[in-house]
Amino acid sequence: MLENFFRTQVEQLLDRAGIAINGSAPWDMDVHDNRLFQRILTQGNLGLGEAYMEGWWDCRALDEFFFRILRAGINRNVVTPSLLLGALAGHLFNLQLPSRSLSVARKHYNLGNDLFRGMLDSNMNYSCGYWHNTADLQEAQEQKLKLIFNKLMLEPGMKVLDIGCGWGGAAKTAAEQYGVHVTGVTISTEQVKVARELCRNLPVTIRLLDYRDIDEQFDRIYSIGMFEHVGYKNYRTYFEVARRCLSDEGLFLLHTIGGNESVGSTDPWISRYIFPNSMIPSARQITSASEGLFVLEDWHVFSHDYYLTLKSWERNFEEHCNTARSGYPVHFRRMWRYYLLSCAGAFLARTLQLWQVLLSPKGLVGPVRIAREV
Structure with missing residues (x-):
């Protein structure tokens, strides 16, 4: 029952951005683990990103996904402890001291x-x-x-x-x-x-x-x-x-x-x-x-030029991963892809x-x- 509640809340948020769960559009979310919905609502982008790294969800066009999220302002509707603690730490401490x-x-x-x-x-x-x-x-x-x-x-x-x-x-x-x-x-x-x-x-x-x-x-x-x-x-x-x-x-x-x-x-x-x-x-x-x-x-x-730059880097990274002798762990590849394409979406938005x-x-x-x- 609680799982359905979390899913409904996330679906309502995503609907405002034209994003569906397990839909057919390239920017829709393909969810592989239903624990994702509670994680999004309680941990925000930290949980969303970590869940992507762990393979809980996929998206064929991550840049378009984040473009729609940010353009619709959905990120402002999810305030989590990690976000508040980060803001507090930035206010109280100089996080960029030489040390x-x-x-x-x-x-x-x-x-x-x-x-x-x-x-x-x-x-x-x-x-x-x-x-x-x-x-x-x-x-x-x-x-x-x-x-x-x-x-x-x-x-x-x-x-x-x-x-x-x-x-x-x-x-x-x-x-x-x-x-x-x-x-x-x-x-x-x-x-x-x-x-x-x-x-x-x-x-x-x-x-x-x-x-x-x-x-x-x-x-x-x-x-x-x-x-x-x-x-x-x-x-x-x-x-x-x-x-x-x-x-x-x-x-x-x-x-x-x-x-x-x-x-x-x-x-x-x-x-x-x-x-x-x-x-x-x-x-x-x-x-x-x-x-x-x-x-x-x-x-x-x-x-917009940074959107084009990030998309080019992501293509090069994927090609490099496929040709590198040692290769990179799947966890790292997903992390790096999430980084490049989420930033690309932010510049597009x-x-x-x-x-x-x-x-x-x-x-x-x-x-x-x-x-x-x-």
């Missing part, structure tokens, strides 16, 4: 370079591509970097800082194609290994370093897909570091995922399994934290955004036109 920041490197970025090589483009750019007149991931990533470096107005000989340099793809491109000297910092030991090899014989220095410890001045600074790990309690410090390290005539470009509302915590499933202690900034949080330090020069939104924010210390003088085309 805690290494957890995301251990949990995610140090998973294994073979995984990311199989999923990403040849230069291992792990951020949104710029899909301008292209359907190719490699070209989309190259266009993203060209867009960033054109906005920064790079000139040969400039000293450039890459905050959160990843596997070094952006630093390599900047040094090779624009003739600049790049210093990249990351807290991932695995990324350092690949980045140093990728940028060998180029004017690039890769350092294993927390961004808070940078103490050198540069002509230009960029940060691509790293700000999501900073945490709202550290946003002001982050921008203070960037201002301290940037020359008075310099430019700083922040490429980040953004959210429509200011939050102090992240989704419980994402935090537990993918990005520990991560946090999506809002526009208000960015402008508030940078106020008095920088002048806003440009705010570029191309959120526009509950997640992609922003490129260009800042200067004093404001650009004259009729400057910020690049959009590549």
Whole structure:
């Protein structure tokens, strides 16, 4: 009897999004374990994601499933203890202190370079591509970097800082194609290994370093897909570091995922399994934290491009899993698929955004036109 009650409640919620239980549409849920319904109502997305990892349910189009869930606002109707505890912890504690920041490197970025090589483009750019007149991931990533470096107005000989340099793809491109000297910092030991090899014989220095410890001045600074790990309690410090390290005539470009509302915590499933202690900034949080330090020069939104990027990564991941000699456990494959496609659905629903924010210390003088085309 109680099981039927839980099922009815979930069916009523899903019906608002046009999703059926064991229906024929690609975005419908195929339920294999009826305990799922109580788990959804009591644990929210944490339970939903864990149940998917454990094989309790399937969906042929997870991205479309989450698009409908988020577009209908159903996620707001399920408030669980894990959600409340996460919000409370984010309010009470600084979850992104230097002592805690290494957890995301251990949990995610140090998973294994073979995984990311199989999923990403040849230069291992792990951020949104710029899909301008292209359907190719490699070209989309190259266009993203060209867009960033054109906005920064790079000139040969400039000293450039890459905050959160990843596997070094952006630093390599900047040094090779624009003739600049790049210093990249990351807290991932695995990324350092690949980045140093990728940028060998180029004017690039890769350092294993927390961004808070940078103490050198540069002509230009960029940060691509790293700000999501900073945490709202550290946003002001982050921008203070960037201002301290940037020359008075310099430019700083922040490429980040953004959210429509200011939050102090992240989704419980994402935090537990993918990005520990991560946090999506809002526009208000960015402008508030940078106020008095920088002048806003440009705010570029191309959120749908992240949907295209995530879908491409998911296709590459599935192909990589099918060809990898060692293979990955089914549990991991389902977790990774859930991560990529749930995020894709969030960008499609526009509950997640992609922003490129260009800042200067004093404001650009004259009729400057910020690049959009590549």
